[in-house]
Amino acid sequence: MARSRDPFFQALARIRDRLQAGGYAAGGPIVIVEEARRLGVSTTPVREALSWLCGEGLVERGPSGGFLAAHLDAGAVRDRYGFRLICLSAALDLMAGLPTYGRTPDRGDAPVPELRRLFEGLVRRTGNAALMDAYLRVDGQLRQFRDAERRVFTDIEAEADRLLAHASAVRNGDLREALRVYHDRRAGAAAIVALDVARQQSDGGAGVDRP
Structure with missing residues (x-):
């Protein structure tokens, strides 16, 4: 079958x-x-x-x-943002000296989905199966907070675009710092993000299939 x-x-x-x-x-x-x-x-x-x-x-x-x-309460959400950053930082360490990302200008992709592909691609390119498993696990747990991030951070598209620009640079020092800022921002707002999800569910969002 x-x-x-x-x-x-x-x-x-x-x-x-x-x-x-x-x-x-x-x-x-x-x-x-x-x-x-x-x-x-x-x-x-x-x-x-x-x-x-x-x-x-x-x-x-x-x-x-x-x-x-x-x-996942606020502390758990905060920890998972932190762990995803650890996975991405480890990927950059393993790829030291290699080009990080080749972004094609004006390709027309929305910045946020493209950024998600960048994150997974960074880890996948290391060829480290254990790191990939850890990344996919934590990223899967954070997926339910994506819509909340859009509501909490009104500049999410511009933020993703800036981070993608750093990823196109030859050196990854700027990308490493941008990833830290990106995840620290979310970790700092973990309580708000978690509350937003809880409110959406209490208003009837839970139990309905979503794309």
Whole structure:
């Protein structure tokens, strides 16, 4: 059976996407029977997928059994921004002396999605599988805060454009400092970002599939 049609991989991909988009209330229960009905699969692949996602830090085991959507408070959000910076800084260390990024002027890409591709590309180009796994794990946990970042930081497009310009430079010293400023800014606003997500969920955003 093709991987894309396997019930486990279907459940894993769709539940992961929903979690990363903030589609479940933080700390709220994920009911296996309801998820199986929503996804059109049996309960077994859903249970297996949720167990797998516990390992990715997106799901937690409930105190009396069952599964809960992971709850990231301000401190946890701050720590994850800090750890993503560590991953990116380690990538720059491993790529010392190599060109960081070749940005094509006027390519028409939106700066924010392009910046996300830059982050992942920096780590991927190191060829270090352990670093890549660590980066993908923490970046996946931070994905649910992307919309909140847009609401909190009104200059997010210009910010991304400036950082991409640093990435185009031959030396990566400016990029390293720009990455630090970028992540420190978010770490400093972690409480506001986390509160924004919680408010969106309480207003009815949780539990709805998002792109």
